[in-house]
Amino acid sequence: MLQGLFGRQKSKTAYTVPKSQHDPDRYERERAQAASAKKADRLKLAQNPQTHLEILYYLAGDSDDDVRIAVAKNGSTPIQASPVIARDKNVDVKLALAHRLMALLPELSEEQHSQLYAFAAQALGVLALDEVLKVRMALSSVLKDMACAPPNVVAQLARDMERQVSEPILRFCSALPDDDLLEILSEHPQSWVVEAIAARAKVSNKVSDAVVEARQIKAGAVLITNDGAEIADDTLSKIVERAKDTPEWHKPLCLRKHLPAFLMKEIVAFVDESLHKFILDRTDLDDKTREEVEGTVKRRMRFLVDDKGNRIAPKDKVLSLHKAGKLDEDIMSDALALREYDFIQMGLSLKSKLPLETVRRMIDTRSGKAVTALVWRAGLSMRYALDLQRELAKVPHAELVYPRNGIDFPLSAQEMDWQIGFFKPEKS
Numbered sequence: 001m002l003q004g005l006f007g008r009q010k011s012k013t014a015y016t017v018p019k020s021q022h023d024p025d026r027y028e029r030e031r032a033q034a035a036s037a038k039k040a041d042r043l044k045l046a047q048n049p050q051t052h053l054e055i056l057y058y059l060a061g062d063s064d065d066d067v068r069i070a071v072a073k074n075g076s077t078p079i080q081a082s083p084v085i086a087r088d089k090n091v092d093v094k095l096a097l098a099h100r101l102m103a104l105l106p107e108l109s110e111e112q113h114s115q116l117y118a119f120a121a122q123a124l125g126v127l128a129l130d131e132v133l134k135v136r137m138a139l140s141s142v143l144k145d146m147a148c149a150p151p152n153v154v155a156q157l158a159r160d161m162e163r164q165v166s167e168p169i170l171r172f173c174s175a176l177p178d179d180d181l182l183e184i185l186s187e188h189p190q191s192w193v194v195e196a197i198a199a200r201a202k203v204s205n206k207v208s209d210a211v212v213e214a215r216q217i218k219a220g221a222v223l224i225t226n227d228g229a230e231i232a233d234d235t236l237s238k239i240v241e242r243a244k245d246t247p248e249w250h251k252p253l254c255l256r257k258h259l260p261a262f263l264m265k266e267i268v269a270f271v272d273e274s275l276h277k278f279i280l281d282r283t284d285l286d287d288k289t290r291e292e293v294e295g296t297v298k299r300r301m302r303f304l305v306d307d308k309g310n311r312i313a314p315k316d317k318v319l320s321l322h323k324a325g326k327l328d329e330d331i332m333s334d335a336l337a338l339r340e341y342d343f344i345q346m347g348l349s350l351k352s353k354l355p356l357e358t359v360r361r362m363i364d365t366r367s368g369k370a371v372t373a374l375v376w377r378a379g380l381s382m383r384y385a386l387d388l389q390r391e392l393a394k395v396p397h398a399e400l401v402y403p404r405n406g407i408d409f410p411l412s413a414q415e416m417d418w419q420i421g422f423f424k425p426e427k428s
Contacts, residue, residue: 030055039064046070057081065090072096079104079116082123086130094135098127102142105149121150128156136165144168149175158184163192170196178204185210194219203229212238217248224252233260244270244339244391254278261289268296269337300338314343322350329380336384336391344392351378355425362423363393368401372411373419382409 033041034055045051046059047070056077061084062068071077072085073096085097101120108117124143127135140157143149154176160166169176170184170193181197185207194216197207203223208231211223223229224239231239240263243249250271253259255278259267268279276297285293306312306320321327327347335343345363349356352374362370371393375385382403389395404410411419 027052027055034058039067042067043070046074049074049076051076053078060085065093068093069096073100075100079108079119082119083126086123086126091132091134094127094130094132095138097123098135098138099142102139102146105146108148121153124150124153125156128153128160133162133165136160136162140165140168143175144172147174149173151175151177151180155180159188167192167196171199172201174201178207181207182210185214189214189216191216191218195222198223198229199226201228205230205232205235208232209235209238212242215242217246220246221248221252224249224256227257233263236260236263240266243267247272250275251278258284261286264289265292265296268293269300270339273300296337299334303334303338303340304343314340315346318343318346318350322347327351329384332380333384333387336387339391341392344388348374348378351380353377354420358423358425362419363388366393366395366399367419368393368395368399369411369415370419370423371395372401372409373416376409376411376416377420382407385409 030045030052033045036042042059042062042064043066045055046062046067051074053076056071056074057080059067060071060077060081062071068085068088068090069092071081072088072093077085077100079101082097082101086094088094088097101124104120108114108120124139127139130136136157139153140160143154143157154169154173158166158169158173158176158180170181184193185197194211194214195218197203198211198219199222200207203211203226208223208229211219212235220239220242223231236259239249240253243253250267253267254271254275264279264282264285268276271279279293280290280297304312304314304317306317312320318327321331327350332344332347335347345359346356348354349359352359354374354377359374362374368389371389372382372385375382375388386400386403389400395401401410409416
């Protein structure tokens, strides 16, 4: 019947063909026993590892659940029968098969392209689509820790609609390819999906970038704190830029190992003073970077203090500097680097002689032309106008107004006067 196919099974412990299989007389007795109306007779055959392979294959379609469960558990049942058993209506039969196949996988996977591995993978693929949650959960709970798990099976489980099935695979399974992870991130960016992927033991540069692009705050924090996540400098730059408005990322960034020096200098400029100690305690900073970081920390600490070293409100500080004629571009640039936005807006109001409310409206419009005109009116440079567009006004990249020849204002004085006039309140 199927002897030719079964006879080609490899001589592995879990599915060795017993020598006694080649007993014609016993085979005929087993055939008669398999056709017996007595369940006990058929069950005895199903449980016996010496039963002929063809008989076990036949019993896989027995009408009694216990007999089919015994066949699924029997270490001599042909792997070739697995796809048939996987479609059984009884949950316990399918669970018995699942556990047997998963126990065999490490042995089968020594020859990934072998016929037996293909049969096992096919059966597991059927089980991965089973309508019974318990079956899919059983697969997920075991395959998540198996590097030899069939990629197509874990890819199916990773896309399962039930979190109990997909999350363990997304979080732990090393057999899940990056291409599948990237596709899942683009199609199913639920917060828990992104967090599970961000927490994997190893995350490639491409996957890390996709996690960041998902714009999930908690997942981003998980990724930043994950030492096994490879994060390219370009992606780190995105993270640092978004972290300016994401306090939840500040401490993880300060503790992230091997950050480029240029990013450390940016981070120290906007994180809370309470986090400075984590940066200054780092051992991976070279002397020059450490000196610059410490300088930024000291500058921040001095920025909003009076001559006696006492903390002072931004309004009082800006008025004091303006009165003393010291509210210059260096001070305004420091305020921008330190994200002292109230100070900046009050400073622009004083220097432009425009009402504070007008200044705020011009910035809030996210218009590159409006911000450029405001900076021009305040007597500051076009380079500062570009920084202000990016940092405070959050002007969309495509709408930024750039300097002409690197330093000049690209708008005419008439155009900028028109912008200012548009925002100035009407006189009553």
